[in-house]
Amino acid sequence: MAKNDVKLLGVWASPFVMRARISLNIKSVNYEFLEETVGSKSELLLQSNPVHKKVPVLIHGDKPICESLVIVQYIDEVWTSSPSILSADHYDRAIQRFWAAYLDDKWFPAMRRIRGAQGEERQELVDQVVEGLALLEEAFGKYSKGKAFFGGDQIGFIDIAFGSLLGWLRVTEKVGEVKLLDEAKTPGLVKWADCFCADAAVKSVMPDTEKLIEFSKFLMAKMKGAPPPKN
């Protein structure tokens, strides 16, 4: 199959789509970005992801690949030119997969609920997120070994999984008027966030925070009365 027949279905605001784009950029893969219209789903999306009907979907030749972390691993396994996204060492790969799963299963779901929550529930969520950041700070210290990224000199799997969530983290901080990523508590992560956002593979696909805030207001207004969004 032609390695250069690559399409990505996505939306600019989605952190999950961003993961796929960063990975393709790291591997210098040319791809066609097909932007979905907010509020409607294209035929191609419904056909290629009938189970979830969600972005991102990577379409390589005629094969659709769904779920952001599955896509990132697929990209790493198909385009084997350096740099690698996952470590060559089996144990390190397991650690990377663990933290990526933690971010998606625990940390991000708590973080995204902060804006809509109130009172005691809100405080509990903030505490959970801050606790999670402390764990991630410790992990960063351990795995970066003094370098800029969780992956060392280069962006790796954890960097992609976590860094893609920074945009929405900043939205939550601004709109929710709450400090989550704190220089005093997690100095390593604060520095890492700057390095991540400045990286060549990330810069062009990291959405502007103000634009995200506008988008989030638009979404909240649209969803008034509807059940809360699923992850």
Place this chain on the structure above:
Amino acid sequence: MASSAVVTANQLIIMAELKLFRTWSSRFSLRVVWALDLKGIQYDTIFEDLSNKSSLLLQYNPVYKKVPVLVHNGKPLLESLVILEYIDETWKQTPLLPEDPSERAMARFWAKFGDDKVLPSIWNVFIKQGKDQEEAIVTAQENLGCVERQLTGKKFFNGETIGLVDLAFGWLANLLSVFEEVCGVTLIDLEKFPLLLEWIQNFADAPIIKESWPPRDKLITKYQALHEVYTSKEAPK
């Protein structure tokens, strides 16, 4: 237990220190048991009492404080699907994942679907009552329908042999019928899910797999007690 896997001297060295922290009933721990047993790998088992967790477990898994934890030469591995991939990468015999990247992506997708959607939707059927339960049944059966279609033309999700997705869905082959019996609902019937029912039979009776099932009567007792706790919280509908 019998295994046709050939163990080399190198593998004996790698196996040197392998410990699995589990409970008798944990469906996630069972995945790791199966993976290790299918590959003919020797390991020590430590049974945990989750109401009184060992300090070792808390040390190895401070984030979740849960089983399973696989410790290989002093290094802890957490989260059952992550552990399964580690086992598959470290011990190459009886592979659990295919070689082709797009097939591997499919396997990872379906394993995740099982844990993110199928399992919670079936749990909802188990803990809810009345109208809520009826709605939960619809969602659960929709999810099961997606899974059923994956078995078209295949004996196992992995094809002719058991793979990662089969191990990920393994709990369907014993726990589902326990849930059904305890809450009196049949989710998987022959008319709607003939392939799943056949897979359940094949998987449950497969060599190695069948040697590890937790005792059914103990599971019934455990889930009956849990069911009472959940349903007594609900107002009658």
